[in-house]
Amino acid sequence: MNAVLKTTDWYNQLLQAEAQNSASGFKQDPIVAEARQTARTAFERLGFPDRKQEAWRYSNIQNLLGHTFALAQPSDKALAQSYDEQQGEQLVQQHRIAELDSYRLVFMDNGFRPDLSSMSELPEGVDVQSLSQAMQTTPELVQQWLGRLLDSTQDSFIALNTALMRDGIFIHVRPEARLDKPLELFHLVSSRDEPVTNLPRVLVVLSAGAKATLIERFGGAGQSFYFQNLVEEIVLDDAASLTHYRVLTEQDQGYHLSNIAVRQDRNSHYRAMSMDLNGAWLRTNYQVAFEGQDAECELQGVYMVGNKQHTNVHTNILHHVPSCASRQQFKGLLLGNGRAVFDGRILVDKQAQMTDAHLSNGNLMLSDEAEVDTKPQLEIYADNVKCSHGTTVGQLEPEQLFYLRARGIAEADAYRMLCQGFASEVLDGCELDALRIFAETKIQQSLLIGDDH
Numbered sequence: 001m002n003a004v005l006k007t008t009d010w011y012n013q014l015l016q017a018e019a020q021n022s023a024s025g026f027k028q029d030p031i032v033a034e035a036r037q038t039a040r041t042a043f044e045r046l047g048f049p050d051r052k053q054e055a056w057r058y059s060n061i062q063n064l065l066g067h068t069f070a071l072a073q074p075s076d077k078a079l080a081q082s083y084d085e086q087q088g089e090q091l092v093q094q095h096r097i098a099e100l101d102s103y104r105l106v107f108m109d110n111g112f113r114p115d116l117s118s119m120s121e122l123p124e125g126v127d128v129q130s131l132s133q134a135m136q137t138t139p140e141l142v143q144q145w146l147g148r149l150l151d152s153t154q155d156s157f158i159a160l161n162t163a164l165m166r167d168g169i170f171i172h173v174r175p176e177a178r179l180d181k182p183l184e185l186f187h188l189v190s191s192r193d194e195p196v197t198n199l200p201r202v203l204v205v206l207s208a209g210a211k212a213t214l215i216e217r218f219g220g221a222g223q224s225f226y227f228q229n230l231v232e233e234i235v236l237d238d239a240a241s242l243t244h245y246r247v248l249t250e251q252d253q254g255y256h257l258s259n260i261a262v263r264q265d266r267n268s269h270y271r272a273m274s275m276d277l278n279g280a281w282l283r284t285n286y287q288v289a290f291e292g293q294d295a296e297c298e299l300q301g302v303y304m305v306g307n308k309q310h311t312n313v314h315t316n317i318l319h320h321v322p323s324c325a326s327r328q329q330f331k332g333l334l335l336g337n338g339r340a341v342f343d344g345r346i347l348v349d350k351q352a353q354m355t356d357a358h359l360s361n362g363n364l365m366l367s368d369e370a371e372v373d374t375k376p377q378l379e380i381y382a383d384n385v386k387c388s389h390g391t392t393v394g395q396l397e398p399e400q401l402f403y404l405r406a407r408g409i410a411e412a413d414a415y416r417m418l419c420q421g422f423a424s425e426v427l428d429g430c431e432l433d434a435l436r437i438f439a440e441t442k443i444q445q446s447l448l449i450g451d452d453h
Helices: 012-020 028-045 085-095 132-138 137-147 155-162 398-405 411-427 433-449
Strands: 103-106 126-130 168-174 183-189 197-198 201-206 211-220 225-238 243-248 252-265 269-278 282-289 296-303 310-319 325-334 339-348 355-365 371-381 384-393
Touching: 012 168, 028 155, 085 103, 085 211, 103 168, 103 252, 126 132, 132 137, 132 168, 132 201, 132 325, 132 433, 137 168, 137 201, 137 384, 155 225, 168 183, 168 211, 183 197, 201 211, 201 243, 211 225, 211 252, 225 243, 225 269, 243 282, 252 269, 269 282, 269 433, 282 296, 282 433, 296 310, 296 411, 296 433, 310 325, 310 355, 325 339, 325 371, 325 411, 325 433, 339 355, 339 384, 355 371, 355 411, 371 384, 398 411, 411 433
Parallel strands: 103 183, 168 201, 183 211, 197 225, 201 225, 211 243, 225 252, 243 269, 252 282, 269 296, 282 310, 296 325, 310 339, 325 355, 339 371, 355 384
Antiparallel strands: 126 168
């Protein structure tokens, strides 16, 4: 292991602090306690990753490891409320989209906040609880799936999340239930004087025939320096359907890592759209596994990478069974000396005949100093498949700018129009107008404050 990484001791400090805290019922649960101990042992073996590992070859985490993080946690004054309700509500309002009608759920400072959530408004057919509550009310579902889709013994940051797991959020949509509007889950970090880490843990189970839309929002307060390390497991039973939007608007000093695993059974549908709009360092790892035939998955995303920012998208689509379809389309806009990484993999097992899988990644370089590393991969062991992949890296065409300017459009406006048109190939697929307009506005704002083109 790299010598610099060996000397990083903030993880051990977190473990020591945890040992001094009284154990909650959740942490005392035998399954949770065993998972935490297994993850702790795994991290001691794995350490933090370095760029010698292929999955981290292009991802520099030295700035992240150069800080000592404390756990974001409830204040001493009110352990049941991570900060007073007024402050929490102000932070939620800072990040919410007024025109977006949704059922609001809030996970803040390592705790689920029912007092800031729309618990009384939730319709029949959906159950939302903290993981600690769910371990008491529906232990069979939590025990069946918690920690089953993502292996904490093979990944340092999954191990970190699991070893320090205090609680999380459990969303269960019952068989054949249909939600009339989206669930909007906020992952927020309140203002602190010291660097803190928020460790969201999310388990989503859609039973057979259920249909829902989930929006996840990520952000922090003020100029806080923080690290969000999310682990999320999603289970889609037969004929279940989930539309999943993820909007990353972290603060300029916010670091973000998401590990998301999806398990799809027969005839299930999973559609995800990510909008990576701000943050010092962002990384999202998607893993989607087809375990039942005739299932479909669509992953789309737009990433806006500003000056001195780094964004990573890694996808791993596992076609284990026949007759499943997957589509991936990601587009990036890069400003200043921003850097992006796209690593997309499609695995088609020998038995996964009649697979239909396609991947594309396009990048628009808006500065000579911007960088992108893009690596599409096809690993195919079946012979009756339709698979393709492709990437593009380019700049705005001078002819396009000239065409718009010749029609009386100012150069700066023409520049932004072309950038917006590039992103719209993905964003036009957003079924929620308020969310799409929000993302388009954020991109326009980033272009306005970006380096001269």
